[in-house]
Amino acid sequence: MFNLGLYLVTIVIWGSTWIITKHQVSELSPLHSVFLRYLLAALLLQSLIKIFGSKTQYSPKTHLLFFLLGSSLFCWNYVLFYFAASTGLTTGLIALIFSTIISMNIANNALIFKEYPKLTTVIGAVIGLFGITLVFYEDLSDFKETNLLSSIVLCLIATYLASLGNMFSKILQRKNVTVVSANQWGMTYGALSLLITTLFFDQNIQIPVTISFLSGLFFLAIFGSIVGFWSYLTLLGRVGADKAAYAMIVFPIWSLMLSWIFEDFTWTPIKIIGVAIIISGNYFMISKHSFDLRIRLS
Template sequence: MNAVLYMLTVLIWGTTWIAISLQEGIVAPVVSVFYRFAVAAILLFPLLILCKRLRPLDRRDHLFCMLQGMCVFGLNFYCFYTAVSYISSGLESVIFSIAVIFNALNAVVFLRQPVTAKLLCAALLGVAGMVSLFWNDLVKDVGNSDTLLGAGLCLLGTYGFSLGNMISARHQKRGRDVMTTNAWAMGYGALFMAALATLSGAEFTIEMTPSYLISLFYLSVIGSLVGFGAYFALIGRIGTGPAAYATVLFPLVALSISTVFEGYVWTPGGFLGLGLILLGNIVMFARWPKVRFLAQRYQ
């Protein structure tokens, strides 16, 4: 089951890159993010009620769902959508892959989870692979204030994503249903983005084109309902650190699609990066003797 959830997350999020690119146009990013999670929440609540899966939450749970919504279903995507105006998508992918390290460190601080040697090794291999894979983009983008602003926004968005992972882990440790907390968090995230769009003066327009509407449906249903459901379920089963390794792998799916439809050209550095990422995947999920450190003093 873990392998199914893992591969589902990688394949779905690997394909959302193209869908997100189709959202660029006359609709402001903050409004597109609002539409995405509003549609997801509107679809998920009736489905859970119909299946009798909507579980009650107490006030403290709702507070954490609000925080999760802002971190994972709101501000982080706003940061990524804004950053794409300043840096390349390749550099964004490199920065987002740091989520695996953020999750490992945040798990020590917030969840008292141990950091294993293989997790740290796999994370370093994965990030090194992403740097090698997108080295040309890194060299091209470094050296101007726009790059620093874009990189800062991506780091902020990635850290927000990681904090949302910690909240999901907290929900599941308390026995809360993943889809119930996701529904409320998406709803709260959508409301927060609607408020942000109103305060910023953005217009709630919608682009009535097949590309925008189909991509919005895909991002809302497949990317959000199924993708985040699988990912957060994986967090509950294997932990925040190993689950976040999917953020290192899913750009490879995006690149494969780009090779076919957008003419992406593989370089020697790209093949080296692919090898490092796959090696990190082997290190992460192969059966090795467990060596724990760093977090032992917190236990």
């Protein structure tokens, strides 16, 4: 039941962040938006760690892993996603592209940890991705602006960075570093990297003092970053990268529902079929009666 709760928290929170992200970049640059988000999240996590007395001193090698975690999962991947959102790419399409992280996690898990997926895991991933593609097929066919390719490339690079961040998190958990501590240091290094970049380019940060921006910033920092990443990375350590990443296939459906409510999204027969296919992929991924045949890299 605990794993199910982690799945639900991850799906509901991360499925809600894309629309808020789009509003953030309409008021502040992507670089500054991500910096403020993770600076706030890091400060809040640091306060929690001091209150509950978690370990705060780690070796230089562990800090290198924190830096790699922050750079890949709490920094440049989000800058790229925010830039893609600022080009006009819809939240549904961004969520669709990010769902490819499940395939990237399966590949990286095999390459880095030599943990090869079951055949049914691969089948479930393929089915789920196909279902997501059907759900957003009409949006893909209608989006013909010249910046489409560059926006997709940005999202794919960002997704792969996030997948690498998942691997660094797994390494840290194997070193008995808590998810909260790893996230706090990772977010700190991520925010510092963005601050240095901002100072290097001599950019001034002008924070919009509006209710919509500040409330969105706090939601993204507290729920999207602290709670969302805690639930997902905890799930990653408990069930493995391949099955944890299936939440990345399901949460775009929640994004789709929010787009239906707030962005005039219209349901069509092909989208309903896509949702049904995603549910089928879920069965193949988590079925207790799945085949134990493994896929190995030659």
